[in-house]
Amino acid sequence: MPGIPNTRIRTALFAVPLVAVAALGTAAAPAGATTSPTARPLTCRGEGVDPHALVRYRTETVIHAPLRSIWKLQTAVERWPYWQDAVTTMKRLDHGPFRAGSAFRWTTPVPPNPTTPATSLEITSTVEQLRHHSCIRWTGPALGEGLRIDGVHVWNFTRVKGGVRVSTEETHTGAEVEADVPTATKLLRQGLEAWLRDLKTAAESPTHSQPH
Numbered sequence: 001m002p003g004i005p006n007t008r009i010r011t012a013l014f015a016v017p018l019v020a021v022a023a024l025g026t027a028a029a030p031a032g033a034t035t036s037p038t039a040r041p042l043t044c045r046g047e048g049v050d051p052h053a054l055v056r057y058r059t060e061t062v063i064h065a066p067l068r069s070i071w072k073l074q075t076a077v078e079r080w081p082y083w084q085d086a087v088t089t090m091k092r093l094d095h096g097p098f099r100a101g102s103a104f105r106w107t108t109p110v111p112p113n114p115t116t117p118a119t120s121l122e123i124t125s126t127v128e129q130l131r132h133h134s135c136i137r138w139t140g141p142a143l144g145e146g147l148r149i150d151g152v153h154v155w156n157f158t159r160v161k162g163g164v165r166v167s168t169e170e171t172h173t174g175a176e177v178e179a180d181v182p183t184a185t186k187l188l189r190q191g192l193e194a195w196l197r198d199l200k201t202a203a204e205s206p207t208h209s210q211p212h
Helices: 067-075 077-083 181-204
Strands: 055-063 089-092 103-110 119-131 135-144 147-160 163-173
Touching (some): 055 181, 067 077, 067 181, 077 103, 077 181, 119 147, 163 181
Antiparallel strands (some): 089 103, 103 119, 147 163
């Protein structure tokens, strides 16, 4: 789960998985570039996105920052609103280290589209798989006025020359998104690309880019 400039749908909640990155080669694509349809799906501990989902998107970018800094930004979910404009509220539902079984509830605005009115999504994400400094996979429902999305979101983090390649793949299912797959896919694409841009900006800032 997880947009649109200034009102970005961030239902990229799911996977969130934001990993053992699938073999994508040494050259990282810019944020917004999708991999080949024949590329192996991203996985975390052997589990990936929904193979039957009609709405799916995959993208990646290279972030020039230490892996530990990027991982901390992504997994300190209670601080997402400080660096992601599209996250309006956030509440961690468990305590202690971020791990498999961790859960969090957050909200994000969704603009009007041909299928549903403008609304605010309440997303409850549960981490299903996690490998420290490598991958995350979370799942969960996103609920809004006239809208329900069930998603699976996988994140892979791989050290490359000069930084870390962050890859993400997400799928959405639900009657509303499946009623207009092109629009739903466009919104998902915008959300994931915005998330990677925000993560890159935050991680590469002087505050976070120093090893600690």
